[in-house]
Amino acid sequence: MTANSAENQPNVVLGVAGGIAAYKACEVLRRLTESGHRVRVVPTEAALQFVGAATFEALSGQPVRTGVFADVEQVPHVRLGQQADLVVVAPATADLLARAAHGRADDLLTSTLLTARCPVLMVPAMHTEMWEHPATQDNVALLRSRGIVVAEPDVGRLTGPDTGKGRLPDPAEIVDLARLLLAEPNALPRDLEGRRVVVSAGGTREPLDPVRYLGNRSSGRQGYALARVAAHRGADVTLVAAHTADLVVPAGVRLVRVGTAEEMRATMLKEASGADAVVMAAAVADFRPVELAEHKIKKTGRDPEPLRLTKNPDVLAELVRSRAAGELDTAVIAGFAAETGDPSTTVLEHGRAKLARKGCDLLVVNAVGDGQAFEVEDNAGWLLTADGTERPIPFGSKSRLASTLWDAVSEQLAAK
Ligand code: CTP
Numbered sequence: 001m002t003a004n005s006a007e008n009q010p011n012v013v014l015g016v017a018g019g020i021a022a023y024k025a026c027e028v029l030r031r032l033t034e035s036g037h038r039v040r041v042v043p044t045e046a047a048l049q050f051v052g053a054a055t056f057e058a059l060s061g062q063p064v065r066t067g068v069f070a071d072v073e074q075v076p077h078v079r080l081g082q083q084a085d086l087v088v089v090a091p092a093t094a095d096l097l098a099r100a101a102h103g104r105a106d107d108l109l110t111s112t113l114l115t116a117r118c119p120v121l122m123v124p125a126m127h128t129e130m131w132e133h134p135a136t137q138d139n140v141a142l143l144r145s146r147g148i149v150v151a152e153p154d155v156g157r158l159t160g161p162d163t164g165k166g167r168l169p170d171p172a173e174i175v176d177l178a179r180l181l182l183a184e185p186n187a188l189p190r191d192l193e194g195r196r197v198v199v200s201a202g203g204t205r206e207p208l209d210p211v212r213y214l215g216n217r218s219s220g221r222q223g224y225a226l227a228r229v230a231a232h233r234g235a236d237v238t239l240v241a242a243h244t245a246d247l248v249v250p251a252g253v254r255l256v257r258v259g260t261a262e263e264m265r266a267t268m269l270k271e272a273s274g275a276d277a278v279v280m281a282a283a284v285a286d287f288r289p290v291e292l293a294e295h296k297i298k299k300t301g302r303d304p305e306p307l308r309l310t311k312n313p314d315v316l317a318e319l320v321r322s323r324a325a326g327e328l329d330t331a332v333i334a335g336f337a338a339e340t341g342d343p344s345t346t347v348l349e350h351g352r353a354k355l356a357r358k359g360c361d362l363l364v365v366n367a368v369g370d371g372q373a374f375e376v377e378d379n380a381g382w383l384l385t386a387d388g389t390e391r392p393i394p395f396g397s398k399s400r401l402a403s404t405l406w407d408a409v410s411e412q413l414a415a416k
Helices: 003-007 022-034 053-060 076-083 095-101 109-114 128-132 134-145 171-183 220-230 261-272 314-326 347-358 398-415
Strands: 011-016 038-043 086-092 120-124 154-157 162-168 194-201 206-209 211-214 238-240 254-257 277-280 288-291 309-311 332-339 362-367 378-385 390-397
Touching: 003 134, 003 254, 011 022, 011 076, 011 109, 022 038, 022 086, 038 109, 053 171, 053 309, 053 347, 076 109, 076 277, 086 095, 086 109, 095 109, 095 120, 095 134, 095 220, 109 332, 109 347, 128 134, 128 162, 128 238, 134 154, 171 220, 171 390, 194 220, 206 288, 211 288, 220 398, 238 261, 238 362, 261 314, 277 314, 277 398, 314 332, 332 398, 347 362, 362 398, 378 398, 390 398
Parallel strands: 011 038, 011 086, 086 120, 194 238, 194 277, 238 254, 277 332, 332 362
Antiparallel strands: 154 162, 206 211, 288 309, 362 378, 378 390
């Protein structure tokens, strides 16, 4: 890393409050520094009961202080907030949320929160009872009303034998949200609160015999990013996932696994019922083998028989047809188009034709091939709407693309 690139590194303050999930802040810190962020850790006194200052200092390469009376000549209680490009508090305990909501400045972290003018991401972690308590819910609502992003806690194992809502989301998810806010400070409004959305992801596999299938290279990352961003914008999210890479299930999202295109079709039609918006991000195989061999197909001395394929249902087109027939009342149906373009037709022209053919309300067009879109972290494209408007989606993370699509979905929902 060059000295010059260090100057260009975003300044992140990582606040750590005193809960058992504080140990996961080390992983968040590690991931942030490894992805090129300069991180100053500001724990509360209670956080140091869980993780020692030496760990945070060693991992960040920066001093760790909790109070406002250390290094007073550098006025850290004002400087840290002023100089930050992003403040992330993970975990944010019930006590920290309460102190932040009420504007307390009784330690370095809360003082930093009062002086920060950059995006602030709070990632709560606590027992379910504490999360659900009206005092905490009021504090969260107050913080959100002031533009602070309070992430949705995950559901799962808590301290001890308990399970429920209140678990810290996976560190990879926290870092993804942090990077999203650095790139686009307004990416996580609460505009999908009270909305139910269904997203499909991954690639279907069409079996040939008990051990072989026809598949594709979709990793599911774009669909997972869509589900994650929608959940943190307040939606009730169902993620229908075909085969994917080993991905973290986003916090608060209901996951339904499917295998084949036929299973995807049946599940999407069922889940779309009563949903406000449906996004088909899955790579659904267009064809499947006509025959499914009951036993493994064995080698013989001769060449194998050619594979006979038959068409799979087009799930996106069927969702649109069901709505037209009055069987679905989903307000917004969106799809993706993976296009390579060819000598006579550009990627965008293929996209426009596909939007018309499928009849959906929104279509994200991605250029694929040459290492673009599939199995990679970043994505770019165009967002086309049925009324003929189009906007370019700049190169950025799949979460950023997701937030651009949810902006458009949210606009259309508000207009209905
Ligand atoms: N799609 C679907 N069912 C299929 C194929 C695709 O629902 N059997 C959806 C995808 O989830 C995506 C959109 O349709 O949202 C476009 O997918 P894409 O593979 O780009 O298009 P195809 O329909 O396969 O068209 P073509 O083969 O002409 O590119």
